[in-house]
Amino acid sequence: MTAVLPLISLRSVCKTYRADGVAVVAVRNVSFDINQGEILAVMGPSGSGKSTLMNMIGLLDLPSEGAIHLEGANVASLSEDRRSSLRARSIGFVFQSYNLLARHNAIENVALPLVYCGIGRKERLRRAEQSLEVVGMLRRATHFPRQLSGGEQQRIAIARALITSPLLVLADEPTGALDSRTGAEILALFAALNRTGQTIVMITHDPGIATQCRRIIRLHDGELVGDETQVPVLPKRGVAS
């Protein structure tokens, strides 16, 4: 019987920044696996290394020491070009501030990652429609970001993250700019996506978000100080609600 590989494995991962001759150890000796189909929260106070860890899991940066494997491949052994194209195809990013392009309407924003995958315009728009439908925003396809509420913009950003059918959705404080009710709706959307099999990692300092994830990784001063599995407080059902 062949063992199932973790989607992502981190082994003794360290990241040291050097600024003005001073070394800052942002992540020290962190090891854990992310399995396909998981939804997990990475928690920790400001400065604990969450963004640094997210950048490495998202293939934006490499560890100073230790190894990260994506589906069994050591990401440090890839050329920068290979790593970029792997990132474009495998990781869907969601940010606190949505990061939508103001001059493009919703469907164009959602379709954008497919430009980097070399997919033609007609197919891009077809897939963007599908992705908008998944997040309940198809009726907003031709609206521009300024015409949309924060929660709607975040749904568009999630549709954009999903369009490449990524192995992993990586969300950095995805509810940080939203009121609590809208934030809860976005979390319900993530939970519903996870029920369809989507692997999701959320970086957050909000304990309320973490209670909705089955697993919580805790960082403090760059070290992993907790890796707990819990029964999540499930939000209401439905992907597009």
Ligand code: ADP
């Ligand atoms: P968090 O996301 O939890 O707030 P970060 O990963 O941003 O934590 O930062 C972890 C530590 O690394 C902090 O001490 C921070 O000042 C430091 N750090 C982050 N990025 C850099 C950088 N580019 N150069 C130097 N130090 C950095």
